[in-house]
Amino acid sequence: MNRLKGKVAIVTGAADGIGLAISQAFANEGALVVMCDINVDKCDEEAKRLNDNVGTARSYACDVGITKDVKNVVDRTLAEFGKIDILVNNAGIALSGNIVEMPEEDWDRLMNINLKSAYRSIQIVLPHMLGKQSGSIINISSIQAFRSWDNWTAYAGAKGAMCSMTKQLAGQFGVENIRFNTISPGAILTPMNEKRIQEEGKAFLQKSIDQAAMKRLGKPQEVAMTAVFLASDEAPFITGADIKVDGGLGVLPRYL
Ligand code: NAP
Numbered sequence: 001m002n003r004l005k006g007k008v009a010i011v012t013g014a015a016d017g018i019g020l021a022i023s024q025a026f027a028n029e030g031a032l033v034v035m036c037d038i039n040v041d042k043c044d045e046e047a048k049r050l051n052d053n054v055g056t057a058r059s060y061a062c063d064v065g066i067t068k069d070v071k072n073v074v075d076r077t078l079a080e081f082g083k084i085d086i087l088v089n090n091a092g093i094a095l096s097g098n099i100v101e102m103p104e105e106d107w108d109r110l111m112n113i114n115l116k117s118a119y120r121s122i123q124i125v126l127p128h129m130l131g132k133q134s135g136s137i138i139n140i141s142s143i144q145a146f147r148s149w150d151n152w153t154a155y156a157g158a159k160g161a162m163c164s165m166t167k168q169l170a171g172q173f174g175v176e177n178i179r180f181n182t183i184s185p186g187a188i189l190t191p192m193n194e195k196r197i198q199e200e201g202k203a204f205l206q207k208s209i210d211q212a213a214m215k216r217l218g219k220p221q222e223v224a225m226t227a228v229f230l231a232s233d234e235a236p237f238i239t240g241a242d243i244k245v246d247g248g249l250g251v252l253p254r255y256l
Contacts, residue, residue, distance in 0.1 A: 008077065011088045014036055015043035019035075034073065034076075035058065038061070038063045065109075065112045139165075140185070166182045187209070187217050222245055
């Protein structure tokens with residue numbers, strides 16, 4: 001409790017899955033949480049639940065693929081709370097496709113939501129953080145940034161770029177006390193994967209379970225705990241890091 005007391009956090013893709021778990025964990029630790037999502041009704045509902053039971057949360061409609069939406073979130077947050085201490089770029093979509101067949105519109109859509117969104121929000125939030133010489137920016141990447149997985153070229157490309165840009169920014173702005181880190185989740189049971197189960201069956205998730213050292217799926221809360229740590233004053237000297245929350249999916253195969 002209180003590890004984020006008084007800190008103001010923006011979390012994108014906060015209505016469900018990992019973003020919702022991060023919002024809940026931040027609120028439990030005393031943060032004032034601005035929850036943004038394209039799914040406005042669910043985001044409103046979840047923010048209300050947090051307000052009623054835990055602390056302060058707001059729900060702002062935002063498509064991270066649209067610059068004016070992101071700017072609106074930042075302006076409203078500063079108008080209401082006066083500062084932004086933490087930014088979590090979490091919103092993302094899962095779009096697969098063999099590169100030979102993948103339509104250019106799909107590639108562009110994925111890059112816009114999963115990668116350009118981080119450029120957008122960081123460009124708008126960073127000047128404020130520089131002004132107060134402090135901030136923690138957490139970008140949600142994926143273990144797929146580090147592994148080969150048939151037909152996930154665009155997704156893995158966006159997530160790999162997310163890690164690279166995070167390191168670049170950590171290097172440049174460390175002296176200004178702004179920390180940039182990524183979290184790379186493995187296979188986590190969220191609505192994103194539940195939707196894929198409906199569309200393609202469970203086999204793809206079973207493969208992830210079989211390939212993970214811990215032989216199970218992760219829970220959104222297990223990613224959220226790492227986000228709390230990185231956002232908190234327990235990690236004041238951690239920047240440019242990538243923390244894999246993947247149950248060992250990234251360490252296998254091993255030689256037996
Ligand atoms: P999720 O269950 O689909 O939840 C994502 C939330 O973001 C949903 O509320 C979704 O709304 C919203 N969203 C989608 N597009 C948006 C946009 N353009 N602007 C704002 N909000 C948007 O996803 P998740 O599994 O929690 O994934 C969260 C992040 O973790 C993503 O970046 C994902 O790539 C990454 N990740 C997930 C896994 C995993 O196994 N789940 C593994 C590695 C990395 P709708 O429901 O209306 O689309």
